[in-house]
Amino acid sequence: MFFPLAKALGNQNAELGAQRVFRLHPNQIANLLDEIWGSARRTPQIPDPSGEKDLVFFARFFDDTVLDALDLPTQPGDDPFFPTDGLDAFLAPSGVATTGSFEWSGRPNELFCPPLLWHHLAYAYVLESTGIVEIFAEVVRRLVVGETMGVLSPDSIAWLRATEQLFFRDLPTFSVASVLSQVRPFDRTNRRNAYWRMFGLDLAHAVPPLWAGSGPLSDWKDLTGPVNHDFRQKWSELLRQIWIGVENRANNSGANPTDPSYIALLSRALKDLLGNRRRGGALAREEFAYVTMLNWFHLTVDSDTSLIVDLQAQASSAADRLGALGQKVGITPALRSRELFDLAEPMSTLLRGIELGLFDTESTAATLFTGGTNIFRDVLDTINNWQSATGERVKESPARQLATAGGGQPLRVPVPAASPAAMAPLNGSAPASSLKG
DSSP states (O other): OOHHHHHHTTOOOOHHHHHHTTTTTTOOOOOOOHHHHGGGGGGOEEHHHHHHHHOOOOSSSOOHHHHHHHHHSTTTTTOTTTTOHHHHHHHTEEEEHHOOOOTTEEEETTTTOHHHHHOHHHHHHHTTTTHHHHHHHHHHHHHHHSSSSSOOOOOHHHHHHHHHHHHHHOOOOTTTTOOOOTOOOOOHHHHHHHHHHHHHHSSSSSOOOOOOOOTTTTTTTTOOOOTTTTHHHHHHHHHHHHHHHHHHHOOSSSOOOOOOOHHHHHHHHHHHHHTTTTTTTTTTTHHHHHHHHHHHHHHHHHHHHHHHHHTTTSHHHHHHHHHHHHHHTTTOTTTTTHHHHHHHHHHHHHHEEEEEEOOOSHHHHHGGSSSSSSSHHHHHHHHHHHHHHHHOOTTOHHHHHHHHTOOOOSSSOOOOTOGGGOOSSSSSSOOOOOTOO
């Protein structure tokens, strides 16, 4: 959500736009988040691209009754004293009315990619697996209690104030993203709870000793109820089946093991699995709040912003900047941070499409492994980076893995040898992705 805002404020200049976002007053940002939530109901409709059904798809999972129940007392756009023209300008997908396309993070998408006002919860989970929250928590703590990290510029001071007030304290009581209270007062536990319920996946890295006493981290799973423990199994099998289709997409003779109907079946199974955790609007606000937090940190390290420059953490990639920040506070990011950064957005897009039922039929499922659509690029990025980040060879069948151990394509994607984020932990306390197989 902050990336489209930065793009609009910077007139296509990413670094300038990010700086202008960070200069906004925390109250402005908090109000903006509520407006974005309310704007979901005004998201343009996308016709069913398969042409098989007279249906439309929305870029949200919750119907108007859920949005209304959790929205502001006055709906955005209805109050003449609370205009939202500027908000609509940057939220509006480009050309939807005529071409059915839109832009997300500066990338034009067509056909099966619905407008995204905020990312899937998987985006937050994958990025938090890098250790980015714990690194920034320590960066903020050191900056507000002393001067051991140096002197900040005015732009960085604005970022520091906004970050502390938006993400390390309670938001205004009635904000849709305010998900802390006396009955769930610990944000680290709350985020892990959401990831566990939706994906059956926990963060592998332990809570740093400084914060270890800040919540009942030993028993937080006791009251979660149903958990999607088989998400990873179904998800990995889907990626494996899609890759079979990718390998055989130009196969015009001989046996072809591609099975679009099975891919559609897996897509429907995942849709139902995740949808069960969303019934009645469950995890709606949590997803919004946690995606917001991780998107803010992602924008901070996506370019050499003022904070990165002031802390002398400039680098050529988000993972390397995070690694440089981690070195300054004694926390090493997850070993595969680069792949996790590259995985977060395409995985979010793919899961959004799956939950919206965009791949429920053979014909639509086939678009996942055929070229010519933007979702195909996201699928390839997801497969490559999931395999590299988790160590799970989704490009090979289990039987083939046993027969060709050590052969075929390398397991990991190539990364620069000097990348701080690709280095082994220096002190054994680095966050490790729980995606690792």
